Amino acid sequence: MKKITVITVIVLSVFFFILATQKKQTEETDRDVLTIATGRDATRTGDYSPYGMWEPAALIYETLVNLDAACNPVPCLAESWTVSEDGKSYVFYLRKGVSFHDGTPFDAAAVRANVEKLKSGNWSNVVRVLQSVNVIDAHTVELVLKRPHPTLFTLLASSTNAIVAPASIKAGPSTGPSPAMKMPRPKAGSENSPAMAMMKKSVATDKSASPGYVVAWPVGTGPYIWDGERHLKNRCFSVVRNDVYWQGTPRFSRIDWQVVPDAAARAIALESGKVDLTGETPNSTLSAENIKLLKNNEKIKVTMADNWGTRLMIVNHTRPPFDDPQIRSALKYAIDVKAIQKLLGDTVTICPGPLGPTSPLTDPSLKLYDYDVQKARAILDAKNIIDTNGDGIREYGGRELHLSILSGKVPTVSVLMREFFRDIGIDLTIDQKETGSTFQILAQMQFDIATHSNIPSFYLNLSQQFSNKGGRWSLHIDDPALEDAIQKYNQSTDWNTYKACSFEIQRRVHAKQIILFAVNEQKVAAYRKDLGEFVFPPEEWVGADQNLWNMKKI
Template identity: 30%
Template sequence: MFQRHKFFINLFIVMLLVAILTCCTTKTGVSEKEKGGELTVAVAEDPGFDQLDAASYNGLIQAYPMIYDSLVEYGEKGKILPALATSWEISPDGKTYTFYLRKGVKFSDGTPFNADAVKFSLERWRQKPEHSSITASKALEKIEVVDSHTIKLHFNICYYPILTELTYPRPVRIMSPSAVTPAGDPNGKFAKPIGTGPWMVESYTKDQQAVLVRNPNYWGEKPRLSKIVLKVIPDPQTRVLALQSGQVDLAGGRMSSIPPESLPLITKDSKLQIHRTEGSTSYFLIFNYNNEFFQDVRIRQAINYAVNKRSMVDNLLGGVGKPAQGLFQFTVPYVTERNNQGYPYDVNKARELLAEAGWKDTDGDGILDKNGKPFKVSLAFQNVEYPEWKPMCEAIQGDLAKVGIQVNLKMLERTAYYDELWKNRGYELIIYRTYSDSWNPHGFLAGLFHTAKGKPAVAWADPKLELLIDNVLSTMDETERQKIYDEIFHLIYEQAMCVPLYYPEEIMVVNSRVQGFEFGTTAYCPVKWERLFVTK
């Protein structure tokens, strides 16, 4: 009797366990833990998934690495990491790169990834005029398929950032030949985004939302989330309200910036968590080097001394980020404690330098003058992409007034601002930012401190600096390259070629039900999406 009773007890336990497991499993056989839930992410602009050609600049930049992999990836301080290429070799002359490709990889539509697919993708951007800003595009002369998993790229110059450029989020990532029509044609018309990345597109509604689901063929760490919804919310304050109401689970970074003034309110909300990390972008002032006021290095140094960056960070930016030292943050490759020099806040030193340069307040109106000309300059900015620039420029206006320089603020529409910076050059002072992550420091220096296509340098023109930039870009020896960058950074500091202002942080706000949050390594891979999961 006891044995029979024991049998029914054991049978009941087994049936109970089966019932529990069945309830915790979806119809597709995936447990709730494996499913990981769905995540809604705020984005500031239309993701543009109908135009997300891997060889284009269209759509949300953060979406590219979610869908498309690259041959190599960008790691901390610029370390190059394996991705679709497991290893590579560079010829002694620095002109030939041999990549050994990962085996067993498929695109999200099931088509095979191989050397022919890589060649197809590279041909879509190689030597195309719209990609002339990428040296790898201009210099790539020949693509040689050695075998199905080995490919050689032959360049016509020695240029050390080749590997770094191949980590860019676009336009260099690998897309399936079946993503265009006719299929396999490098000049074919883009049809739909098909990559080897962890996510693939389920649906897209313009200016409203895009939905990403797991790529069942993904070769790497499988995402825990089953779905990510990218919800378009252009207004920053509306994004904050959406976080507070639970309409979105995550916002922040470059894809959907959070206003600094909203952080104290968010901090008090128990449902939300703020995550912060160092960024790789800097804000700085550009001098118009054709302006007679700025020809004298003492004037440029005086302006550096006159700006109270610490007060700016503490009082205007909520203590988020850091006052800048040199032009680049310490997260940027080749930037060290020794070479990242800056000017401290010193009003008396600023006044002393201005007086040495012959500027005095002869009529007692509080504005310095020289040879009958008052020291009045304009400062251009925009506040659409960077709303914090307005209060920053107002603070600079006040700081420079203390040393006798009158600054007239000039707020521009976004398009007019970029025209002023790149085309018209009608400004006297203008606030700008460095590039971020894999574009620093080489791409930024070449883009703003070097002549290009016969046009003068944008930020500052100096023959010695341009020669140093040329030399560092063609140097394959790491030790020698560091020495040249040391010279470059010291020259920019010594000649006060700009006014470094602020090192922003990357900020993400996440609903407390979202677990596993980790920052990614770049602003275009801002989150390790595959680690996230959502609790009920």
């Protein structure tokens, strides 16, 4: 009897071991739920517009056009389009049979409602060159521009310019969904789906509040539906599969984001199998050390995205003595860009600015300065900025040259900059500020040296930073010739002219020597190999997670 019992135990143990192994293999190769680690919950309660959703936006909403690998426009919600010879009229022929998650039809009226009601937010980059939006028929809409805009398609492909269900766009102040948010009859076959039931309950219980036109609830045409019941602010959020998605059935039944603020903790969560993917968005960036360790893990794959934009390290050219371009050049000679490159790792490229090396508008003639401390010292000596008392700090105008560098929470580069400037007799202190304060200081030009707001990579627009009329991001460069070049740039009627004007702007700004260097950072997705193949969109600002819905299995 004991012998039979022992045999039975062994058989059962083997059976359960095989069962557990099969289950594990199934989970590893055919996961139904995808879990992503992000650094923060960037959703905006009261404004669920594409811009306010970040990670899930590219899965909830869709745009009129997408981009192919060469960044050419390809159909999405618009099947085709025509452009007038003068570049001012764009007629889009919309896809038929597409519905929003609430069951209402996607049509030309929906496009017009988005442009007109969200013109001060998501659509502001389009509206500034837009004269009118005209509904020609139910599935044809025309955008008439004030002037030609060679990069209009790149704007339209950005997830920030995605199409929202008109019923979810409300005039504020909002106190929750209005009667207009009542769910209409859904598309045939979707009435009893779990996703539709979940969304009805979520819409009914939303209590957001925000002034003006806002997106009171995230309702799009995309492969996934926002799961409001699973959203725990600053902890987690989710989307669920759209069972009647017009392009086919999404791979995962649900995608969960877990908020893990620490980059190292996100990497550990990935290695341990608690999450499947991280690093792919600006909210979940991994450090160079994290990436190096993950690359050595045979179960993890690391993929890099393209990024056309940069962050600019600038000197305030309006403050003496750096109102002299020669003295600004001394600072550039003092910076060892190779050391900065080594510090930041393989995912970063140090550029002369202002666009990244892979941008289609980057002027290849721009070069970084060679590291030459002796040359930097000689320039300062020639300008009579010298150390008179032997304490190692140069004086200007009877005062020692003490500068500050405006820095964020992680002053890694600033620490290195302090060492570089110390070698040429300039004292540099690190002034750490929160993001909100930084924006205000930059806008008012109240700094010595600072990392400026990034050139918007996807929009490739140089006007904001370099035109005196550029708004709060302007560097206040008082140069009529530069303003003329920017005006021509903004009025270009074709891509080649636009590119030539872009080159001229970059060269003129480079000659001013205001940009010490620029940092081009590539986003890195790290994920478990058994998931399949994660593919970034052609450029990150269209929404890094856009292709997750049909992620290919291995």
